[in-house]
Amino acid sequence: xxxLTDVPKRILIGRAxxxxxxxxxxxxxxxxxxxFASDPLSSVAYAPGEVLLVLSIAxxxxxxxxxxxxxxxxxxxxxxxxxxxxxVHAYPSGGGDYEVATTNLGPRAGLTVASALLVxxxxxxxxxxxxxxxxxxxxxxxxVENKVACAVGVIVLLTLMNLRGVRESGTLFAIPTYVFxxxxxxxxxxxxxxxxxxxxxxxxxxxxxEIKPEHPGLAGxxxxxxxxxAFSSGCAALTGVEAISNGVPGxxxxxxxxxATTLAMMGLLAVTMFCGIIALxxxxxxxxxxxxxxxxxxxxxxxxxxxxxxxxxxxxxxxxFGHGSFLFVILAAATALVLFLAANTAYNGFPLLGSILxxxxxxxxxxxxxxxxxxxxxxIVLLAGAAVLLVWIYGAxxxxxxxxxxxxxxxxxxxxxxxxxxxxxxxxxxEKDPAARRRMVRARAINAxxxxxxxxVLVVVLLTKFTHGAWVALLGMCIFYATMxxxxxxYDRVAEEIAAPDAPSEDTVRPSRVHSxxxxxxxxxxxxxxxxxxxxxxxxTLEALSVNVDAEETRALRDEWERxxxxxxLKVLDSPYREVTRPVIEYVKSLRAQSPRxxxxxxxxxxxxxxxxxxxxxxxxxxxxxxxxxFTPGVMVTSVPYQMESSExxxxxxxxxxxxxxxxxxxxxxxxxxxxxxxxx
Numbered sequence: 001x002x003x004l005t006d007v008p009k010r011i012l013i014g015r016a017x018x019x020x021x022x023x024x025x026x027x028x029x030x031x032x033x034x035x036f037a038s039d040p041l042s043s044v045a046y047a048p049g050e051v052l053l054v055l056s057i058a059x060x061x062x063x064x065x066x067x068x069x070x071x072x073x074x075x076x077x078x079x080x081x082x083x084x085x086x087x088v089h090a091y092p093s094g095g096g097d098y099e100v101a102t103t104n105l106g107p108r109a110g111l112t113v114a115s116a117l118l119v120x121x122x123x124x125x126x127x128x129x130x131x132x133x134x135x136x137x138x139x140x141x142x143x144v145e146n147k148v149a150c151a152v153g154v155i156v157l158l159t160l161m162n163l164r165g166v167r168e169s170g171t172l173f174a175i176p177t178y179v180f181x182x183x184x185x186x187x188x189x190x191x192x193x194x195x196x197x198x199x200x201x202x203x204x205x206x207x208x209x210e211i212k213p214e215h216p217g218l219a220g221x222x223x224x225x226x227x228x229x230a231f232s233s234g235c236a237a238l239t240g241v242e243a244i245s246n247g248v249p250g251x252x253x254x255x256x257x258x259x260a261t262t263l264a265m266m267g268l269l270a271v272t273m274f275c276g277i278i279a280l281x282x283x284x285x286x287x288x289x290x291x292x293x294x295x296x297x298x299x300x301x302x303x304x305x306x307x308x309x310x311x312x313x314x315x316x317x318x319x320x321f322g323h324g325s326f327l328f329v330i331l332a333a334a335t336a337l338v339l340f341l342a343a344n345t346a347y348n349g350f351p352l353l354g355s356i357l358x359x360x361x362x363x364x365x366x367x368x369x370x371x372x373x374x375x376x377x378x379x380i381v382l383l384a385g386a387a388v389l390l391v392w393i394y395g396a397x398x399x400x401x402x403x404x405x406x407x408x409x410x411x412x413x414x415x416x417x418x419x420x421x422x423x424x425x426x427x428x429x430x431e432k433d434p435a436a437r438r439r440m441v442r443a444r445a446i447n448a449x450x451x452x453x454x455x456x457v458l459v460v461v462l463l464t465k466f467t468h469g470a471w472v473a474l475l476g477m478c479i480f481y482a483t484m485x486x487x488x489x490x491y492d493r494v495a496e497e498i499a500a501p502d503a504p505s506e507d508t509v510r511p512s513r514v515h516s517x518x519x520x521x522x523x524x525x526x527x528x529x530x531x532x533x534x535x536x537x538x539x540x541t542l543e544a545l546s547v548n549v550d551a552e553e554t555r556a557l558r559d560e561w562e563r564x565x566x567x568x569x570l571k572v573l574d575s576p577y578r579e580v581t582r583p584v585i586e587y588v589k590s591l592r593a594q595s596p597r598x599x600x601x602x603x604x605x606x607x608x609x610x611x612x613x614x615x616x617x618x619x620x621x622x623x624x625x626x627x628x629x630x631f632t633p634g635v636m637v638t639s640v641p642y643q644m645e646s647s648e649x650x651x652x653x654x655x656x657x658x659x660x661x662x663x664x665x666x667x668x669x670x671x672x673x674x675x676x677x678x679x680x681x
Contacts, residue, residue, distance in 0.1 A: 034177035037266035039240025039345035042338045044273040049312040050233035052288040059213030070278040081267035083450030088259040096245035097416035104419035115480035120408035121346035125387035130396040132339030147396040159384040162347040180338040183331035188276035191320040204315040207285035210297040229464035243349040284319035351379030361491040362484040407473040410458040417451035512597040513540035523560040526605035526642035608643045
């Protein structure tokens with residue numbers, strides 16, 4: 001079975017890597033950018049559309065606010081990027097927001113940040129995959145008809161790619177990400193050249209449509225609320241920025257400098273693409289509506305429920321490049337693919353954060369262990385399972401899922417920047433050098449502005465999105481917080497309970513006597529071997545124990561015992577209800593009650609078989625008995641194995657497996673030429 005499972009495992013995720021090769025998996029900046037920043041870079045494919053969708057509620061007249069909303073998003077992006085550049089220099093260990101909040105604001109704030117980030121990472125996968133499926137479904141009807149199944153399939157594929165290791169998956173993801181970025185920049189440049197220099201009239205496919213406003217004539221507080229909601233939707237462009245702060249250990253040295261440079265590159269690229277698409281959408285008269293079949297009107301007639309609304313980036317690309325052109329097709333394909341790959345940001349952030357939380361005993365310790373490919377495999381699988389569950393519950397509908405989005409990330413933004421302000425305050429209290437103090441004061445001002453701005457955005461997001469689904473994200477954060485608190489409490493309780501005391505205790509005091517009990521059912525080789533082993537232990541008291549389930553078998557056992565003259569007393573327990581486990585447990589407990597300072601050693605003979613199906617036919621009573629005796633204090637259980645003939649065959653199979661190498665698990669060099677020593681005639 002091990003051989004059968006090892007072959008597909010090596011084919012899917014590659015050969016295992018030694019621990020001393022961890023340095024080979026570290027990322028240069030050119031690979032780290034698509035690995036850690038694919039989410040904010042790809043968000044420009046849907047963030048501009050979310051802004052226009054919200055503004056369409058007030059009608060076409062509200063579209064002229066979109067440039068100002070874009071400016072606000074740009075200011076926020078630069079603020080967050082500048083703030084996180086301080087983070088990666090101050091805390092390069094990879095704890096990111098969690099470490100900053102824990103160190104400066106306390107464990108509860110750190111756990112709140114961790115809960116928010118874990119929820120946001122799961123949502124990143126669900127939203128990105130669902131958005132990619134919807135983009136792909138506009139060209140392939142089968143994908144739309146089977147959205148959930150296709151989304152789950154993509155999640156499984158991404159999981160396998162990440163299980164192969166960060167470096168290998170990053171190399172695969174770099175190509176489509178850079179193609180997407182290059183395509184968007186080419187579209188912006190060509191669109192600007194056509195519009196400004198050539199004076200061409202570029203029109204989107206929806207340019208001739210009218211928008212039927214759901215709430216016409218909004219003014220005053222209602223208009224302000226609508227603009228704030230549009231701004232909060234546009235803030236989806238900032239999701240994933242924190243992943244670089246959490247992934248600093250994955251960079252090549254100098255880690256902090258490379259991470260800070262990658263942050264700046266990511267911010268500049270994302271801002272330019274976001275603003276360019278917003279500007280081209282306004283120039284090409286793109287029309288979007290939350291209910292396009294009802295609210296988009298052509299020649300006075302609604303388009304109807306059969307109308308499929310293309311994303312903003314697709315409409316702009318069609319207006320700039322022309323429908324069906326080579327560049328249009330390339331950009332459309334790259335957009336769909338990069339939306340899938342945007343989930344890779346979460347696949348790198350979630351396992352790293354899970355490993356740190358596991359090390360701090362807030363999550364199961366298995367999440368701290370690296371897999372065969374030196375990736376945190378358990379964290380990757382856990383993230384995939386949570387994302388699949390979310391996609392299944394919400395039917396892979398990105399419109400519903402995106403309402404849950406960005407709440408968690410702004411919680412972490414705000415608490416992290418507040419923690420950085422306290423970090424600089426603490427350092428300023430001890431620093432005397434004027435130049436160093438000036439740098440710290442400047443850094444504190446950046447983080448203080450970041451804390452204020454992101455906190456303001458968090459309030460806006462909660463006010464405008466709470467009833468639209470943000471409450472689900474908050475509920476998820478509470479569940480993570482409660483679960484991690486309970487896990488930490490359990491680990492602390494266990495650590496306190498098993499801690500070795502300084503003074504002598506009952507665990508270090510030698511027992512008064514050892515009472516050994518050998519379980520027998522028949523006189524056969526396993527039983528004789530167990531008796532011989534028990535005699536070797538030189539116990540103070542030794543007896544054989546059997547349970548009377550069948551009177552004839554018990555009588556035959558007594559006769560054989562006497563005939564062989566075995567010098568160990570045989571005690572038979574009556575079992576009127578034909579139970580085996582309960583009479584033995586009660587007898588062992590009675591021995592403990594009579595002599596509490598004695599240790600009872602229960603010795604059980606067991607068969608060692610070589611085939612998996614034979615395990616169902618043997619040792620079942622022994623397994624049940626051992627499971628029950630584990631809960632009885634002062635009782636030691638010893639298994640005495642007896643190897644059957646089939647176990648010898650299993651031993652040979654194990655030896656062959658040890659000498660066998662799965663395809664791709666060993667790299668072999670070219671065959672060496674052997675010198676020909678045969679005699680010549």
